[in-house]
Each structure stands twice: as C-alpha cells, then as structure tokens.
Amino acid sequence: MKRALVIGGNGTLGKAVVAKLRDYSVEVITAGRQSGDVQVDMTSTESITTLFETVRNIDYVIVAAGQTHYAKLEELTPENNMISMQGKLLGQVNIVLIGQHYINDKGSFTLVSGIIQDHPIEQGASSAMVNGAIDSFAKAAAFELPRGIRLNSVSPNLFVESAEKYKDFFIGFNPVPVEKVANTFIQSALGIETAQNFKIY
Numbered sequence: 001m002k003r004a005l006v007i008g009g010n011g012t013l014g015k016a017v018v019a020k021l022r023d024y025s026v027e028v029i030t031a032g033r034q035s036g037d038v039q040v041d042m043t044s045t046e047s048i049t050t051l052f053e054t055v056r057n058i059d060y061v062i063v064a065a066g067q068t069h070y071a072k073l074e075e076l077t078p079e080n081n082m083i084s085m086q087g088k089l090l091g092q093v094n095i096v097l098i099g100q101h102y103i104n105d106k107g108s109f110t111l112v113s114g115i116i117q118d119h120p121i122e123q124g125a126s127s128a129m130v131n132g133a134i135d136s137f138a139k140a141a142a143f144e145l146p147r148g149i150r151l152n153s154v155s156p157n158l159f160v161e162s163a164e165k166y167k168d169f170f171i172g173f174n175p176v177p178v179e180k181v182a183n184t185f186i187q188s189a190l191g192i193e194t195a196q197n198f199k200i201y
Contacts, residue, residue, distance in 0.1 A: 003027045004189065005051075005058045007042070007095065008065025010035045012161055013112070016182035017064055024190060029055050032065065042066065042091030045098065052102040060189040061099050062110045063092050068127035070169075081126050089130035093137055096151060106148040110188040111138050113155040115201060121169050131155065135197040142195035150194035156181040157201050176200055 004021050008014040009030025018028050030036035031051060038055055041047040042065065052058075066088030069080045092111045099109065116124045117131035138153035145151055156176065158166060163175040184198045 001025060001027050002059040002190075003029065003057055004060040004062060005029050005031060005055055007031045007040060007061070007063045011064055012159060012178055013156070013181060013185075014064035016178045017062055017185045020179075020182045020186045021060075021189075024186065026060070026190070029058075031055075042088075042095070043086040045094050048091075048094050048098050052099055056102070057104065058099075058102065059104045059107045060110070061095065061103060061107070062185055062189055063095060063112050064185070066091060066112060066130075068130060070123040070127060072123055073125055076126060081129075084126040084130045088127075089133050089137075092134055096137075096141060096145075100145055100149060103149060106150075108150040108152070108189050108194075109138075110185055111151075111153040113153050113197070115155060115157045115173075115199075117155065118199070118201070119173070121171075123169070139195050139197060150192075152188040152194060152196040152198060154181070154184050154188055155197060155199045155201075156184075174201075 004026050009018050021028050031038045031040045040051040068084040068088050096109050113131035113134040116128045135153045138151050142151035158170045158173050158175045159178045160175040161178050
C-alpha cells in the first residue's frame, strides 16, 4: 500500500485531500503544528528533519498548510512579511529540500500556493508574493529532483466552504468546492505529471 504524508491534514483542504487519498486506498499520515498523527513546525528545519526521520516509507508528500500575513501595504513591516516567507514559502521549500532525501523512489511532492498571485486582493501583497514564488520553485526544482521524484504545486481559488467568511476580501470571486481542489491534489500526487502549476480558478 502506498503511503502519503499530508501536512495540514486537519484543515478544510487537508481533510478533503485525506478523504480522497483513502478513496484510492492510500495510507495517510497527517501532520500539523498542534494536531495530526505527528507534529511539525514548518518554520523550523530541525522540526521538518525530525518529521521525515520519524515518518518513513512515504510515497507522497502533500502540503495543505502555510501561514501568511495580511495587512495594508502601508502597515506591512519586514517582520510581518517574514511570517509569510517562513510560514508558507520557506516552509514548503524546506519540506522539498529535506524531504527529497527521505521520500521513496518515484514519489511526489505537492505544494500549495493560491489565486491571489494572479488576482490580487486588498491586504494580500505578502501572501501573493509567496504564492508566486512557490509556483516558480516547484516548476524549476522539479527538473532536478532525483530518483524519478515529481514536484507540482496547486493554486486554488477561494473555497465555497469559506466564501461567506472571506467574501469582503474576495470580492466578486467565483468560489470552488473544496472537493474539486482536493481532486487536483490527487491528480498531482498520484498522477504522472511534474513541474506543473495546477490553477483552479
């Protein structure tokens, strides 16, 4: 049986991805900062290394988590911006850099970015920046991974399930069901494509 590590597996997206993986008879291990089968702090390379030392024999690594900072540009400080850099961008990059030495041959990494890199929202400059960087990293780094390992990113729209909560920021957006996004994560993780940025708009 194939095994998947889903980081952020207890979130809205993560739960949907976990359910889809189990539909494909994949064994799932969930990880989160304070929840899941194992814990990981994406801002700490030591924590990421410990995660991969603990959870072995992994075929698919899926990230459905990442903290970013939202603020008006005039109020955005370099320190605030580093929350996005460390929490979402560098966290995911380091998962690949460290995890490539642990993941099984012909395994895959799937990272998460987001729609506001292409369709900006107010207070979203920091988040948009890291989303674009994640997609660029995935597209370039995929060609250098060893042992047939694949790497893609998924850039989802606002979820239907979260639309009411965030409608004042995502003005006029057309939300998508989280199940549709989860299916794309499955396509990325279990399929054959690599160096792809899957956009769900």
